[in-house]
Amino acid sequence: MSQSTGKVLFEMKGIGKTFPGVKALEGVNLTVREGQVHALLGENGAGKSTLIKILSGAYTKDEGQIFLEGKPVEIRNPQDAEAFGISTIYQEFNLARNLTVAENIFLGHLPRKGLSIDWAHVKQRSREILDMLGVTFSVDTPTSSLSVAEQQLVEIAKSLNRKTRLLIMDEPSAVLSEKDLEKLYEVVRSLQARGIGIIYITHRMKEIFLLADEVTVLKDGRYVDTRSIANVTMDELVKLMIGRELKDVYPKRDPAPGDMLLEVKNVSRSKLVHDVSFNLRAGEIVGFAGITGSGRTELVRSIFGADPYSGEMRIAGKPYKPHSPADAIKHGIALVTEDRKAQGLLLKLNVTINTTISGLKQLSRYGVIQLAKELVLVKKFIQELRIKTPGPEFIVVNMSGGNQQKVVLARWLSIGTRIFIMDEPTRGIDIGSKSEIYQIMDDLTKQGVGIIMISSELPEVLGMSDRIMVMREGTIVKELSRAEASEETVMNYAVGSQSGANLAHA
Amino acid sequence: MSAVVSKVTKRRSGVLDILRGSPIMGPFLALIAASIFFATQSDKFLTGANLSLIIQQVIVVGALAIGQTLVILTGGIDLSNGMIMALSSVLMTGFAVTSGLNPILAILAGLLVGIIFGVLNGALITSIGLPPFIVTLGTFNIAYALVRIYTTSTITNLPPAQLFLGNTFSIGGTEITYGSVLLLILYAITWYVLRSTPAGRAVYAVGDNPEAARLAGINTKRVLTGVYTVAAITYGIAGLLLVSRTGVGDPQAGQTGNLDSITAVVLGGTSLLGGRGQILGTLIGALIVGVFRNGLQLMGVGSIYQVLITGILVIVAVSIDYLSHRGK
Numbered sequence: 031m032s033q034s035t036g037k038v039l040f041e042m043k044g045i046g047k048t049f050p051g052v053k054a055l056e057g058v059n060l061t062v063r064e065g066q067v068h069a070l071l072g073e074n075g076a077g078k079s080t081l082i083k084i085l086s087g088a089y090t091k092d093e094g095q096i097f098l099e100g101k102p103v104e105i106r107n108p109q110d111a112e113a114f115g116i117s118t119i120y121q122e123f124n125l126a127r128n129l130t131v132a133e134n135i136f137l138g139h140l141p142r143k144g145l146s147i148d149w150a151h152v153k154q155r156s157r158e159i160l161d162m163l164g165v166t167f168s169v170d171t172p173t174s175s176l177s178v179a180e181q182q183l184v185e186i187a188k189s190l191n192r193k194t195r196l197l198i199m200d201e202p203s204a205v206l207s208e209k210d211l212e213k214l215y216e217v218v219r220s221l222q223a224r225g226i227g228i229i230y231i232t233h234r235m236k237e238i239f240l241l242a243d244e245v246t247v248l249k250d251g252r253y254v255d256t257r258s259i260a261n262v263t264m265d266e267l268v269k270l271m272i273g274r275e276l277k278d279v280y281p282k283r284d285p286a287p288g289d290m291l292l293e294v295k296n297v298s299r300s301k302l303v304h305d306v307s308f309n310l311r312a313g314e315i316v317g318f319a320g321i322t323g324s325g326r327t328e329l330v331r332s333i334f335g336a337d338p339y340s341g342e343m344r345i346a347g348k349p350y351k352p353h354s355p356a357d358a359i360k361h362g363i364a365l366v367t368e369d370r371k372a373q374g375l376l377l378k379l380n381v382t383i384n385t386t387i388s389g390l391k392q393l394s395r396y397g398v399i400q401l402a403k404e405l406v407l408v409k410k411f412i413q414e415l416r417i418k419t420p421g422p423e424f425i426v427v428n429m430s431g432g433n434q435q436k437v438v439l440a441r442w443l444s445i446g447t448r449i450f451i452m453d454e455p456t457r458g459i460d461i462g463s464k465s466e467i468y469q470i471m472d473d474l475t476k477q478g479v480g481i482i483m484i485s486s487e488l489p490e491v492l493g494m495s496d497r498i499m500v501m502r503e504g505t506i507v508k509e510l511s512r513a514e515a516s517e518e519t520v521m522n523y524a525v526g527s528q529s530g531a532n533l534a535h536a
Numbered sequence: 537m538s539a540v541v542s543k544v545t546k547r548r549s550g551v552l553d554i555l556r557g558s559p560i561m562g563p564f565l566a567l568i569a570a571s572i573f574f575a576t577q578s579d580k581f582l583t584g585a586n587l588s589l590i591i592q593q594v595i596v597v598g599a600l601a602i603g604q605t606l607v608i609l610t611g612g613i614d615l616s617n618g619m620i621m622a623l624s625s626v627l628m629t630g631f632a633v634t635s636g637l638n639p640i641l642a643i644l645a646g647l648l649v650g651i652i653f654g655v656l657n658g659a660l661i662t663s664i665g666l667p668p669f670i671v672t673l674g675t676f677n678i679a680y681a682l683v684r685i686y687t688t689s690t691i692t693n694l695p696p697a698q699l700f701l702g703n704t705f706s707i708g709g710t711e712i713t714y715g716s717v718l719l720l721i722l723y724a725i726t727w728y729v730l731r732s733t734p735a736g737r738a739v740y741a742v743g744d745n746p747e748a749a750r751l752a753g754i755n756t757k758r759v760l761t762g763v764y765t766v767a768a769i770t771y772g773i774a775g776l777l778l779v780s781r782t783g784v785g786d787p788q789a790g791q792t793g794n795l796d797s798i799t800a801v802v803l804g805g806t807s808l809l810g811g812r813g814q815i816l817g818t819l820i821g822a823l824i825v826g827v828f829r830n831g832l833q834l835m836g837v838g839s840i841y842q843v844l845i846t847g848i849l850v851i852v853a854v855s856i857d858y859l860s861h862r863g864k
């Protein structure tokens with residue numbers, strides 16, 4: 031039933047790649063067929079992104095061979111890859127934010143008519159592609175005003191404008207909220223129907239069974255196996271990937287709410303947040319659900335003192351008026367930001383500096399950092415969170431996405447926080463590590479920490495939260511208890527659909 | 537739950553990889569190579585007296601470059617440093633000679649005026665959010681004008697207390713000035729502070745990503761103001777070193793101090809983008825410039841060619857930095 035029989039498009043054989051100090055890939059094979067969705071699966075740092083960057087010409091391989099329809103080819107740079115019909119959608123988009131949708135779709139390939147650019151053709155062709163994708167926004171929209179999901183569609187449109195035969199997508203769903211996922215799946219299936227081969231990287235296991243025909247698993251840079259989806263179960267895949275069985279992803283929560291930690295009253299922030307009130311007790315996990323743009327991130331940034339706000343807040347009963355993140359940290363609040371690259375990490379600095387930057391006071395004596403003590407602390411977190419790095423001196427920009435996220439978590443775990451705000455805490459994290467992070471969250475609450483978790487992954491919200499706040503258009507539209515909440519109810523309140531309104535009356 | 541750490545491989549360690557390993561390795565090798573080259577070209581080059589002369593020649597730029605390194609590490613640039621130095625040195629000598637102030641108090645007064653300029657730079661950059669390039673270009677001109685308003689003629693007959701740093705002691709027959717010892721101490725302190733104190737870490741963090749640094753709890757404005765102020769202290773000390781070396785208060789001094797110090801910083805492997813670099817690299821960078829100037833002089837190459845070669849060196853250094861960090 032699955033597409034493991036179509037014509038072979040690309041084949042990678044015995045691929046090896048070494049970075050200074052890191053053997054990222056060794057003897058990896060991958061075969062992608064026409065009209066096939068081939069999932070690439072593996073833990074954080076397994077080498078997935080490195081492998082596809084070799085196909086897309088961003089990196090060059092050290093060993094192995096690549097074949098296009100059986101003929102050996104060399105991909106030395108992105109231009110080569112494009113000539114072979116390979117397009118890539120990286121997790122960080124490459125859109126020029128000041129240009130319009132149409133301009134982006136044709137970026138670098140603007141057609142000429144005489145001396146001038148043939149704008150009529152650009153717009154018409156862009157419209158055609160967008161229609162094909164079932165997209166309704168105008169081709170004249172500036173890209174900067176699009177949502178993340180829409181920008182992703184522009185990226186896909188861009189690749190369709192070239193003669194793409196192989197589309198590589200590196201964690202395309204990580205940046206999307208539940209509402210936009212269906213659209214993505216639809217587009218992937220329609221591309222597949224047009225005979226395009228697709229390499230799809232994801233940490234959401236469910237997606238693999240929804241979309242993929244075949245799956246290849248990598249572990250520690252080595253090839254593990256390729257399976258047809260028809261002949262593999264979720265448990266088997268997890269075992270191939272992390273080398274052991276994973277019983278329950280979510281820990282059994284046994285919430286015992288303690289003293290009041292944080293009270294938020296009528297907090298507003300210009301047009302983004304209106305009149306939000308809620309509270310958080312020690313030992314609680316309060317989940318925030320909502321679609322992108324519902325104001326969740328803006329709300330927690332205000333609580334963390336990163337942005338101005340109006341309204342009232344109290345911590346353990348005492349008035350709390352943060353003027354800066356430093357203020358918030360002094361009050362025992364931590365914020366894991368949703369965008370780890372722009373707002374979380376010091377990318378060009380090493381693991382040690384990134385881990386301890388917020389807790390240097392505790393590590394210092396007479397104003398001097400106790401370097402030996404610092405090193406012990408960092409090594410402890412590298413081990414506990416299983417951060418994959420050659421050592422504490424490694425520069426974080428060279429780490430895999432999921433491992434970067436773990437460094438951010440380590441930073442806040444290392445400073446003894448009372449109120450832990452996590453904005454998309456497991457974005458880009460593999461399933462094994464996810465369950466470990468959930469376990470850590472559970473342990474923290476047992477020590478009296480209160481956690482505010484924003485997540486666009488509904489199973490995560492439902493699996494971890496004791497209470498769920500659903501936000502829409504800048505305000506909390508509904509509070510649900512763990513027992514009341516289901517994916518449907520949460521989604522309905524989040525998008526404010528008719529059925530949501532009906533449910534509210536029921 | 538074994539820790540999964542990638543196998544460390546020793547293969548494929550090309551030249552660029554070594555540079556990546558330690559950022560000051562490249563500058564260090566360049567300094568050694570240049571020294572060997574000049575030693576083969578002139579017997580005088582490696583003599584104690586000549587080496588001591590090279591140190592004397594780089595001492596002022598070396599001090600200016602300490603502050604410049606701090607500023608560049610935060611992602612900024614300081615065009616005003618040479619002029620702050622000139623203003624400090626003219627005032628400290630002028631107050632002592634013309635106004636008859638106690639020489640030590642005069643030195644402190646000169647340093648203080650420098651510090652005020654540092655605070656001004658920092659305040660304009662952090663409170664209004666102006667680009668450092670523009671702010672320091674402005675204060676460069678203000679300081680220049682103040683120097684000229686104060687005096688247009690060279691201040692001479694300085695009291696001995698202001699020339700102390702030019703005095704020497706002898707090790708194995710080579711005369712070493714107290715000024716060069718002071719410079720080395722300043723480098724050692726800066727190295728220690730950058731490596732081992734929260735403030736030093738904050739400098740790198742702000743230079744790498746100011747928003748991420750702020751969200752990690754760093755008061756970025758305070759860090760920046762602090763850096764421009766501390767930098768100005770090193771410019772004032774550079775002024776004192778200048779005075780002790782030339783024996784006069786010179787209103788013409790310092791005009792190329794900004795470019796010379798930036799050259800030393802860049803040759804030392806510090807990235808102009810901020811967040812990456814080493815203070816010891818700057819010391820090496822300053823020595824590279826000194827060695828080239830001195831060596832070429834010994835070879836009888838005209839001074840304008842020395843400038844030409846320094847220019848080429850800078851471009852090579854920046855290219856290496858760029859190439860070795862590309863593709864991320």
Ligand SMILES: Nc1ncnc2c1ncn2[C@@H]1O[C@H](COP(=O)(O)OP(=O)(O)OP(=O)(O)O)[C@@H](O)[C@H]1O
Nearest residue numbers: 049054074075076077078079080428429430431432
């Ligand atoms: N430019 C680089 N320099 C040095 N090491 C690198 C570089 N790029 C990747 N690596 C290393 O190669 C290994 C594989 O990284 P890669 O990004 O391919 O992992 P991944 O499977 O995509 O992980 P994730 O699921 O976390 O995104 C990691 O150990 C990483 O640190």
Ligand SMILES: [Mg+2]
Nearest residue numbers: 078079430431
């Ligand atoms: Mg990846």
